[in-house]
Amino acid sequence: MEILYRSTRGPEEKALTASQAILQGLAPDGGLFVPVDLPQVELNFAKLINAPYQEVAYQILHAFLTDFTEQELRDCINKAYDKKFTTPAIAPLKKSEDGYFLELFHGPTLAFKDMALSILPYLMTTAAKKNHLDKEIVILTATSGDTGKAAMAGFADVPGTSIIVFYPKDGVSSIQKQQMVTQTGANTHVVGIDGNFDQAQTNVKKIFNDTLFRKQLAAKDFQFSSANSINIGRLVPQIAYYVFAYAQLLKKGAIKNGDKVNFSVPTGNFGNILAAYYAKAIGLPIGKLICASNKNNVLTDFFNSGVYDKNRPFYVTTSPSMDILVSSNLERLIFQLSGKNDQQTRIFMQLLNETGNYQVNDNMRRSLDDFYADYASELETTNEINRVFRENQYTIDPHTAVASAVARKYHEATGDKALTVVVSTASPFKFPNPVLQALSGKAAPVDGIPADETLASFINLPLPKPIEQLRSAPVLHKQIVEPNAMQEAIAEILGV
Numbered sequence: 032m033e034i035l036y037r038s039t040r041g042p043e044e045k046a047l048t049a050s051q052a053i054l055q056g057l058a059p060d061g062g063l064f065v066p067v068d069l070p071q072v073e074l075n076f077a078k079l080i081n082a083p084y085q086e087v088a089y090q091i092l093h094a095f096l097t098d099f100t101e102q103e104l105r106d107c108i109n110k111a112y113d114k115k116f117t118t119p120a121i122a123p124l125k126k127s128e129d130g131y132f133l134e135l136f137h138g139p140t141l142a143f144k145d146m147a148l149s150i151l152p153y154l155m156t157t158a159a160k161k162n163h164l165d166k167e168i169v170i171l172t173a174t175s176g177d178t179g180k181a182a183m184a185g186f187a188d189v190p191g192t193s194i195i196v197f198y199p200k201d202g203v204s205s206i207q208k209q210q211m212v213t214q215t216g217a218n219t220h221v222v223g224i225d226g227n228f229d230q231a232q233t234n235v236k237k238i239f240n241d242t243l244f245r246k247q248l249a250a251k252d253f254q255f256s257s258a259n260s261i262n263i264g265r266l267v268p269q270i271a272y273y274v275f276a277y278a279q280l281l282k283k284g285a286i287k288n289g290d291k292v293n294f295s296v297p298t299g300n301f302g303n304i305l306a307a308y309y310a311k312a313i314g315l316p317i318g319k320l321i322c323a324s325n326k327n328n329v330l331t332d333f334f335n336s337g338v339y340d341k342n343r344p345f346y347v348t349t350s351p352s353m354d355i356l357v358s359s360n361l362e363r364l365i366f367q368l369s370g371k372n373d374q375q376t377r378i379f380m381q382l383l384n385e386t387g388n389y390q391v392n393d394n395m396r397r398s399l400d401d402f403y404a405d406y407a408s409e410l411e412t413t414n415e416i417n418r419v420f421r422e423n424q425y426t427i428d429p430h431t432a433v434a435s436a437v438a439r440k441y442h443e444a445t446g447d448k449a450l451t452v453v454v455s456t457a458s459p460f461k462f463p464n465p466v467l468q469a470l471s472g473k474a475a476p477v478d479g480i481p482a483d484e485t486l487a488s489f490i491n492l493p494l495p496k497p498i499e500q501l502r503s504a505p506v507l508h509k510q511i512v513e514p515n516a517m518q519e520a521i522a523e524i525l526g527v
């Protein structure tokens with residue numbers, strides 16, 4: 032069965048192949064690509080239980096990206112999930128008193144974005160070959176901290192590509208910033224903006240949709256694509272680790288085949304949890320999808336009231352990758368809930384753009400039942416890091432702590448006895464000061480690597496290799512621009 036991809040804001044007749052959708056990133060009408068129909072996937076756990084991560088990934092990619100050959104997919108997978116991950120399990124499960132943590136932070140940048148961004152460059156260059164594209168692919172990305180670095184790590188020195196990353200100059204952690212400004216690779220460009228992530232993301236979308244600018248670029252043999260989680264080539268690889276987690280739970284004897292498992296996902300742009308939603312939709316026995324937010328709890332309010340309202344204060348928190356008021360991927364869920372109604376989806380997104388809010392109807396609200404949503408305050412997040420450490424001698428980062436705290440709230444509120452897996456999206460070494468503060472009551476005087484050293488000795492673990500390497504890495508990117516000067520910056524970098 033061939034799976035085609037259509038825009039959430041356009042007719043099914045304009046659907047593209049998977050490789051075309053990956054190359055385009057965003058649909059020309061501003062919508063996001065979604066599968067016209069979900070594939071039928073045979074989740075044969077008798078086999079998957081002993082399969083390595085790469086094989087599970089192949090089963091999922093093969094089902095969704097139907098215009099890629101087996102050889103192409105296996106090639107992409109083997110290049111992506113190799114020794115740059117510090118554990119051969121790629122996505123190991125850690126048992127705790129309350130359930131399990133699914134550790135997605137063993138890639139080169141210590142956050143879960145590596146799970147998809149280590150494979151996207153290969154999917155994209157393979158897609159370019161398949162479609163006889165001779166233009167240079169320019170990856171344009173707004174980052175709240177983790178995407179940018181993971182995308183650059185993936186695309187650095189990949190022939191036929193270049194990458195431009197915008198980050199909010201005061202909205203990322205010290206380690207995140209250092210990781211970005213030290214990025215090597217002749218084709219990588221990093222620009223700080225004097226604004227927040229939503230401004231960066233909104234402007235990137237605008238620049239994408241600027242037809243005149245696109246034409247000017249095309250004349251110079253450049254074509255934009257996106258490494259943000261709006262790209263379907265990021266979403267699909269993320270489905271794999273939910274299936275892999277389920278297989279691991281079976282293997283450990285923690286569940287029986289068919290038992291429902293909940294996943295608690297620390298959510299920002301709604302990409303990670305949407306992958307879980309797709310995993311459930313293709314038949315993985317998932318109970319609740321627990322949507323965990325920090326103090327920027329726009330999604331909590333949406334799931335509990337049916338009203339999405341971004342007109343609210345924006346907070347900078349200790350979980351910066353979730354400091355988001357416009358969750359892009361929610362559009363894909365809205366589209367699904369509306370019964371794949373592109374007209375209605377377009378209207379909701381127009382309302383969001385023009386008035387900052389929209390309300391879904393009762394029918395759509397009823398379909399939100401797959402989800403449970405709540406948030407953790409900064410204090411609750413700190414307390415959770417501390418509690419998990421005391422009870423398990425296990426250190427979690429603030430994003431993971433948000434999901435862990437919300438999972439507890441869920442079990443208390445509902446009495447659900449099913450197993451919950453907390454999706455662990457970053458290494459604690461990526462956010463050392465809030466973690467130290469939570470564990471010892473005292474942050475290190477200097478954030479960044481000095482704080483990491485203090486943390487390492489406090490929890491008695493070695494520094495992860497990617498942090499070690501940061502120590503001596505020179506700063507290579509210093510540019511800062513105003514949010515409204517992003518397009519100019521791009522034109523200058525590309526010489527158009």
Ligand SMILES: *Cc1c(COP(=O)(O)O)cnc(C)c1O
Pocket residue numbers: 142143144177178260297298299300301302303304352353430456457
């Ligand atoms: C990106 C990110 C998130 C949020 O994931 P979404 O897919 O944007 O919802 C959570 N935690 C960390 C550490 C991240 O990097």
